[in-house]
Amino acid sequence: MARIIVLDPIAQEGLDMLAAAPGIEYEVRTGLKGAALRSALAEFDGAICRSGVTINGEALEGNKRLKAIARAGVGTDNIDKNVATRLGIVVMNTPTGNTLSTAEHTFTLLLALSRRVAEAHMTLCGGKWDRKTYMGSQVADKTLGIVGLGRIGQEVAKRANAFQMKVMGYDPFLSSEQAQKLGIQRVDKVADMFPHIDYLTVHTPLTPETTDLIDSAAIEKLKPGCRLINCARGGIYNEAALVEGLKSGKLGGVALDVFVEEPNTTSPLLKMPNVLCTPHLGASTEEAQQQVALEAVQLLINYFSTGEVRHAVNMASVDPATLQAMKGYLDLAWRLGLLMAEWQPSGAAGCHITYRGEVTKRNTKLLTSAFCAGLLEKALDEEVNIVNAEVLLRERGIVLTEESRPDMGAFSSSMSVEVKTGNKIHVASGTLFGNNMPRLIRLDDSRLEAYIDGNLFVFTHNDVPGIIGAVGTIFGKHSVNIGHMTVGRAVPGGTAVGVLNLDTVPPKAAIDEVLSHPSITSARVIPMPPAGKLPSWLGW
Numbered sequence: 070m071a072r073i074i075v076l077d078p079i080a081q082e083g084l085d086m087l088a089a090a091p092g093i094e095y096e097v098r099t100g101l102k103g104a105a106l107r108s109a110l111a112e113f114d115g116a117i118c119r120s121g122v123t124i125n126g127e128a129l130e131g132n133k134r135l136k137a138i139a140r141a142g143v144g145t146d147n148i149d150k151n152v153a154t155r156l157g158i159v160v161m162n163t164p165t166g167n168t169l170s171t172a173e174h175t176f177t178l179l180l181a182l183s184r185r186v187a188e189a190h191m192t193l194c195g196g197k198w199d200r201k202t203y204m205g206s207q208v209a210d211k212t213l214g215i216v217g218l219g220r221i222g223q224e225v226a227k228r229a230n231a232f233q234m235k236v237m238g239y240d241p242f243l244s245s246e247q248a249q250k251l252g253i254q255r256v257d258k259v260a261d262m263f264p265h266i267d268y269l270t271v272h273t274p275l276t277p278e279t280t281d282l283i284d285s286a287a288i289e290k291l292k293p294g295c296r297l298i299n300c301a302r303g304g305i306y307n308e309a310a311l312v313e314g315l316k317s318g319k320l321g322g323v324a325l326d327v328f329v330e331e332p333n334t335t336s337p338l339l340k341m342p343n344v345l346c347t348p349h350l351g352a353s354t355e356e357a358q359q360q361v362a363l364e365a366v367q368l369l370i371n372y373f374s375t376g377e378v379r380h381a382v383n384m385a386s387v388d389p390a391t392l393q394a395m396k397g398y399l400d401l402a403w404r405l406g407l408l409m410a411e412w413q414p415s416g417a418a419g420c421h422i423t424y425r426g427e428v429t430k431r432n433t434k435l436l437t438s439a440f441c442a443g444l445l446e447k448a449l450d451e452e453v454n455i456v457n458a459e460v461l462l463r464e465r466g467i468v469l470t471e472e473s474r475p476d477m478g479a480f481s482s483s484m485s486v487e488v489k490t491g492n493k494i495h496v497a498s499g500t501l502f503g504n505n506m507p508r509l510i511r512l513d514d515s516r517l518e519a520y521i522d523g524n525l526f527v528f529t530h531n532d533v534p535g536i537i538g539a540v541g542t543i544f545g546k547h548s549v550n551i552g553h554m555t556v557g558r559a560v561p562g563g564t565a566v567g568v569l570n571l572d573t574v575p576p577k578a579a580i581d582e583v584l585s586h587p588s589i590t591s592a593r594v595i596p597m598p599p600a601g602k603l604p605s606w607l608g609w
């Protein structure tokens with residue numbers, strides 16, 4: 070049973086869906102912070118939030134249970150994604166559910182600011198019929214500048230065009246063709262539009278690049294009387310600079326839905342004329358809330374029932390069909406990681422993975438993560454999975470590189486991992502027989518065809534006659550049954566490797582006896598998961 074905590078109010082439809090989902094139970098606990106939030110999160114497998122709760126590093130610290138956070142909305146800046154990734158917690162959002170509502174809210178603010186609707190309303194409610202003070206400004210034939218032309222920015226552009234506005238815009242990912250299609254005059258940098266625009270609206274995430282994007286220096290360069298709107302994130306406009314710009318008369322007006330500090334009832338802007346503010350209501354429509362709640366709940370249901378990862382913001386998304394199709398390869402990659410963790414001495418400095426043949430057409434990044442998860446699984450006293458494995462590996466200073474070679478080797482598909490320790494490189498290569506039978510096809514210099522499950526007994530020896538018989542006799546004497554045996558070598562008469570699958574773990578006396586053979590140079594038991602047992606993070 071997966072337990073889900075709902076940390077912010079979400080639409081009833083979402084709660085109903087949680088209640089009806091088999092294998093899921095949920096609790097609504099809103100308004101949590103600090104230690105209360107941390108201990109609550111430790112009791113659940115999944116969490117749903119909006120922008121109200123702050124899931125910072127402290128809240129996640131030491132959490133060994135939480136696997137997934139679904140954000141019913143777009144912005145995930147209230148979640149410490151670095152810490153979540155490190156702990157193997159996948160963070161997903163619902164990117165499209167509130168796009169139209171937020172674009173509409175942006176336009177609502179733009180129009181209401183132009184006509185000073187809120188101020189006129191408040192004056193009238195105060196008993197004054199004032200038709201002189203609230204002279205407005207027509208938007209038709211004015212120029213709107215848009216920074217950030219993703220989902221919301223583009224919808225705002227469409228609405229501006231419908232209101233006969235001229236639209237200029239900047240987004241590093243907006244092509245000239247797309248800009249032309251949307252009726253946007255694209256500029257190469259934000260400042261290029263400053264002298265031309267009557268309105269500016271921003272629709273970017275809050276990042277180091279967009280923080281204080283519009284500060285006093287930028288406001289200086291704006292056309293006098295320009296009106297600024299922000300329905301994205303507080304902090305993209307420097308709030309002190311807005312106050313100054315309004316006081317000096319440089320700015321014609323400011324409309325904000327979002328603030329640096331939220332909730333916020335004390336901003337000096339709230340008391341200024343030509344200012345219009347709403348308490349982060351961009352996504353607050355029945356339609357948007359229903360949509361994002363249903364989407365967020367579905368994300369968690371899918372994650373806990375099939376392992377599907379969609380709209381992840383801290384890892385590559387993986388749909389169930391891909392997972393299903395890659396199950397065998399994920400198993401192989403994970404097993405090669407488990408094997409290498411035992412085969413190479415500690416102190417790995419780097420890992421290089423080569424994919425060959427048909428497997429290169431698949432999501433090899435996922436396979437690399439699965440290998441890393443296997444490599445670290447036993448060494449770390451924490452959850453290691455495909456979300457955090459690469460991060461954990463790199464954190465340990467291990468350089469990870471990957472290459473794909475579409476040409477086939479001896480097998481239609483193979484993956485080969487090289488682990489560098491000091492001046493030595495250890496190699497393990499594997500392939501998949503059928504859909505779900507991982508096989509080891511190379512260990513260091515020796516080519517072989519070994520199973521990678523159960524109790525592996527791996528020994529190195531000189532390639533001389535009598536070794537297989539000698540090892541078989543020793544295990545027979547100790548009543549250890551050999552299920553499968555393979556030996557491989559690089560060249561006849563050189564060094565060779567033997568891999569046995571034993572039905573039981575051999576006693577120490579048996580291993581010592583094997584090691585006492587003059588031509589056997591090393592021997593060890595490498596416990597591997599039974600055949601068919603998939604990593605727990607796959608959810609199967």
Ligand SMILES: NC(=O)c1ccc[n+]([C@@H]2O[C@H](COP(=O)([O-])OP(=O)(O)OC[C@H]3O[C@@H](n4cnc5c(N)ncnc54)[C@H](O)[C@@H]3O)[C@@H](O)[C@H]2O)c1
Nearest residue numbers: 143144171217218219220221240272273274300301351352
């Ligand atoms: N007020 C609200 O209630 C509300 C509702 C929904 C979304 N939002 C916020 O609106 C923002 C945009 O949402 P979206 O769904 O359109 O996201 P999106 O990812 O579709 O679009 C964001 C765009 O910003 C662009 N961008 C990033 N950095 C930039 C930079 N330095 N300069 C110019 N462009 C840059 C990206 O290329 C992208 O095209 C998000 O921050 C989101 O949290 C607020």
Ligand SMILES: O=C(O)[C@H](O)COP(=O)(O)O
Nearest residue numbers: 119120121142143144352
């Ligand atoms: O990023 C978002 O989706 C918006 O800021 C909406 O936030 P909310 O879900 O808290 O209304």
